[in-house]
Amino acid sequence: MVKSAQFQHPIRLTVQSLTAKWLTALLLIVLANSALATTFTATVDRTIIAPYETLDLTLRTDKDTDRTPDLSALNQDFEVVTTRQSRQVRIVNGQTESWLDWIVTLSPKREGRLTIPALKLGNLSSDAIRIQVQKDTSASGNNVSPVFMRTEVDNEFIYVQQQVVLTLRVFYRVNLYDDSRLSPLNIDGAIVQQLGDTRKYETIIDGKRYGVFELKFAIHPQKAGLMEIPELTFNGTMAERNDPFGSIFSMSSGKPVVARSAAITLNVQPQPASYSGRAWLPASDLSLNESWSQNLDEVHVGDAITRTITVEAEGLTSAQLPVIPKPRLEHANLYPDQSKTEDTPTENGIIGKRMDAVAIIPTQPGEMTLPALRYSWFDVTSNQEKVAELPAKTIRVLPATNAASIPALPAVTVADSNNGEAKAADCDCPPAEVIEKPVAETKQAYFWPSLTGLFALLWLISTALWLLARRQQIPVVTDTVKEDGLLPPEKDAFRLLGEGCRQGNINEVKLAFTVWCQSLFNEQQLSTVERCLTRLDSDKLRTLFEQMDAAVYSPDKSNAPFAEILSVCEKLRKQHLKQVSKNDQLPGLYPSD
Numbered sequence: 001m002v003k004s005a006q007f008q009h010p011i012r013l014t015v016q017s018l019t020a021k022w023l024t025a026l027l028l029i030v031l032a033n034s035a036l037a038t039t040f041t042a043t044v045d046r047t048i049i050a051p052y053e054t055l056d057l058t059l060r061t062d063k064d065t066d067r068t069p070d071l072s073a074l075n076q077d078f079e080v081v082t083t084r085q086s087r088q089v090r091i092v093n094g095q096t097e098s099w100l101d102w103i104v105t106l107s108p109k110r111e112g113r114l115t116i117p118a119l120k121l122g123n124l125s126s127d128a129i130r131i132q133v134q135k136d137t138s139a140s141g142n143n144v145s146p147v148f149m150r151t152e153v154d155n156e157f158i159y160v161q162q163q164v165v166l167t168l169r170v171f172y173r174v175n176l177y178d179d180s181r182l183s184p185l186n187i188d189g190a191i192v193q194q195l196g197d198t199r200k201y202e203t204i205i206d207g208k209r210y211g212v213f214e215l216k217f218a219i220h221p222q223k224a225g226l227m228e229i230p231e232l233t234f235n236g237t238m239a240e241r242n243d244p245f246g247s248i249f250s251m252s253s254g255k256p257v258v259a260r261s262a263a264i265t266l267n268v269q270p271q272p273a274s275y276s277g278r279a280w281l282p283a284s285d286l287s288l289n290e291s292w293s294q295n296l297d298e299v300h301v302g303d304a305i306t307r308t309i310t311v312e313a314e315g316l317t318s319a320q321l322p323v324i325p326k327p328r329l330e331h332a333n334l335y336p337d338q339s340k341t342e343d344t345p346t347e348n349g350i351i352g353k354r355m356d357a358v359a360i361i362p363t364q365p366g367e368m369t370l371p372a373l374r375y376s377w378f379d380v381t382s383n384q385e386k387v388a389e390l391p392a393k394t395i396r397v398l399p400a401t402n403a404a405s406i407p408a409l410p411a412v413t414v415a416d417s418n419n420g421e422a423k424a425a426d427c428d429c430p431p432a433e434v435i436e437k438p439v440a441e442t443k444q445a446y447f448w449p450s451l452t453g454l455f456a457l458l459w460l461i462s463t464a465l466w467l468l469a470r471r472q473q474i475p476v477v478t479d480t481v482k483e484d485g486l487l488p489p490e491k492d493a494f495r496l497l498g499e500g501c502r503q504g505n506i507n508e509v510k511l512a513f514t515v516w517c518q519s520l521f522n523e524q525q526l527s528t529v530e531r532c533l534t535r536l537d538s539d540k541l542r543t544l545f546e547q548m549d550a551a552v553y554s555p556d557k558s559n560a561p562f563a564e565i566l567s568v569c570e571k572l573r574k575q576h577l578k579q580v581s582k583n584d585q586l587p588g589l590y591p592s593d
Contacts, residue, residue: 038063042119042126046145051111051133052231052262053145054081056255059102061121069102069121077114081105081258105258108133147172149234149261154348155380159269160224161528162282162380163315163349165195168261170213170234171205177254180236182215186549187229189530191220191507193317195345218350220317223530224270234259275385277376279322280527284314284349286377288388301362301400306337308357309390311375316352318343319507323488324356327371331364331397341508362397369394490519494573501562506548509562513569520576541568 038061045056059069074080086101108114108131116129147170154165170182185192195216202211221227237254271280293306309324318341326334337357344351362368373390488496493516500508510529517532518524526532533542544561551560 038124040069040121040124040126042116042129044116044129044131047130048132048134049108049145050135050148051108052260053148054105054107054258054260055131055145057104057106057116057129059104059119059121059126060099061124062097062099064098064100065122067122069119069126071104071119073117073119074104074106076117077109078106078116079109081107082256084256103255105256107258107260111135145259146174146238147176147234147236147257147259149232149259151229151232151261151264153229153264153266156266157269158221158266159282159378159380160271161220161222161280161320163284164219164221164266165349166217166219166229166264168215168217168232170259171203171210172213172236172257173208173210174257175239176257177237177239180213180234182235183233185217185229185232187219187221187227189221189223190227191222191317191510191549193218193343193345193350195347195349216347218345220320221266221268222528224268227266227268229264229266231263232261234261272378275376275378277378277385278524279376281313281316281320281377282380283316283377284379284381286311286313286316286375286386286388288373288375288390290390296395298398299362299395300398301365304359304361306357306359307370308355309373311354311388313352313377315349315380317350317507318352318354319511321352321354324354324373326358327373329360329368329370331362331366332368333361333363335359335361343507362395365397365399367394368397488515488519490516493519494569497569498566501566504560504562506551506560509548509565513565516569520573536572538568538572541565541572544568 040059040061040063043058043060045058049055071080071083082105084103086103087098088101089096089098091097106116111133114131114133116131118128119126150169150171152167154167155162158164166185168182195218199214200212201214202209204210219229236257238257239254289310289312291308291310293308294303296305299305311321311324313321321341323339326336335358337359339357340355342353342355344353370393372392375388377386377388378384379386493512497509497512497516500512514527514529514532517526517535521535523535526535529545533545544565548560548562548565
């Protein structure tokens with residue numbers, strides 16, 4: 001029996017063959033695209049950090065693209081500090097690999113468990129990453145940052161205008177370029193001064209060697225209440241490890257690093273109500289000393305002796321030290337010399353020094369007594385008010401040196417209206433020596449008084465010329481104060497303010513401004529810049545003082561608006577004096593008959 005052969009249509013065979021070929025080609029294309037698929041990954045350098053530290057998030061793609069990742073999702077829990085881009089090429093076994101990195105430096109906004117969300121680059125998405133933010137990072141092992149900062153203060157309980165020393169340290173265990181910089185320290189309502197230069201040394205932490213930059217600042221708060229020392233930011237560039245294959249093709253020139261310090265809040269106490277001193281002087285120590293230009297055992301009438309009083313205080317600037325009042329002496333002329341101030345920065349803070357000198361010229365022989373000088377201050381170590389004192393000093397003044405070569409003047413006699421007898425006039429001078437002369441020499445009696453008067457006249461002229469020359473060299477009213485030892489005349493105080501503004505010394509301007517306001521309003525309680533600004537009630541002047549405070553850390557101190565401050569003060573002064581003069585001219589409530 002013969003079987004018939006099955007017949008297949010040629011068109012059906014062609015379709016099946018083509019379908020198989022297309023499916024095979026499509027599969028090969030899918031496999032090829034899978035092998036060449038673009039990747040977008042996210043990695044971090046640390047997963048455990050402190051609240052004031054930063055971490056680096058690296059976003060990488062192997063696709064050459066002009067797009068940038070969308071970082072907006074990071075703003076919920078992180079602050080984006082810096083962002084930089086790096087394109088690198090590597091050749092291994094003849095094959096070329098390239099990738100594009102975005103390195104994002106992040107600072108956490110709070111403590112706890114935070115999440116870096118999935119980020120997008122076009123249609124691509126990275127994986128989410130969890131970060132632990134905690135105060136104690138000692139358990140993080142290798143996750144310790146290569147650069148971090150620490151800050152501390154020497155005293156957390158302080159009074160207004162008392163010094164507090166802030167110590168800031170930057171720790172690093174990588175090579176840093178010379179472009180490192182620290183944000184300026186500006187504190188609202190406080191005077192800040194850096195103590196010396198930056199120290200550099202090494203230390204060991206958890207068996208690892210760190211380099212350290214150390215800076216110290218003296219801070220003097222000018223008002224009571226909460227004072228915040230803000231966080232500071234350190235920016236630098238870290239030298240990356242050499243890549244033996246692809247470094248010559250890298251577009252990166254070092255890795256930027258950022259570190260931040262923790263903010264510190266202090267509760268500044270007001271001046272104690274029990275303090276009785278006229279000037280508030282919170283210090284660690286204060287000394288009062290005097291020196292003389294010559295031996296006090298040989299002081300004659302007409303001699304110029306200079307007394308220099310030096311006040312030295314630990315923890316106070318020289319601008320905080322008030323003027324030493326000149327003594328009141330009946331039989332002497334006083335000529336104040338220009339005050340000298342000096343601030344010495346030490347590891348423990350500022351040592352302020354003020355030197356006030358006065359030239360004393362006795363006008364009569366006898367005993368001259370300088371009263372005791374008391375200088376009240378507040379010991380911040382023991383929280384007690386103390387007094388530095390110079391005891392009273394008595395100087396025996398001898399007659400003028402030319403009296404020995406000049407015969408004594410005859411005693412002045414006056415006729416007694418009652419009995420016509422002549423008797424000596426009252427005089428503090430020592431009695432004249434009685435020289436007996438023969439009768440034949442009575443004609444010379446007219447000669448000696450004339451000669452004596454001539455010598456006396458010449459001595460007075462020479463003394464006057466000497467005083468005139470000294471007046472031209474030494475400002476007579478540089479630090480003149482009132483009899484109560486508190487405030488100088490308003491005119492002199494304003495002149496000192498003008499000199500401070502022209503010299504461009506911020507501390508001197510603040511001190512002179514405070515003294516001028518006290519003299520202008522005759523109110524001793526205006527002892528701080530803040531009180532003076534409140535009393536003057538000028539928004540423009542307050543803004544200018546804020547600009548002057550901001551210029552403390554400016555490389556060019558001339559940016560401070562000294563001229564504008566003086567101009568506004570002059571206008572306010574004229575307005576106040578005009579109003580005072582107008583009030584003085586008003587008729588009394590009860591006019592006199």
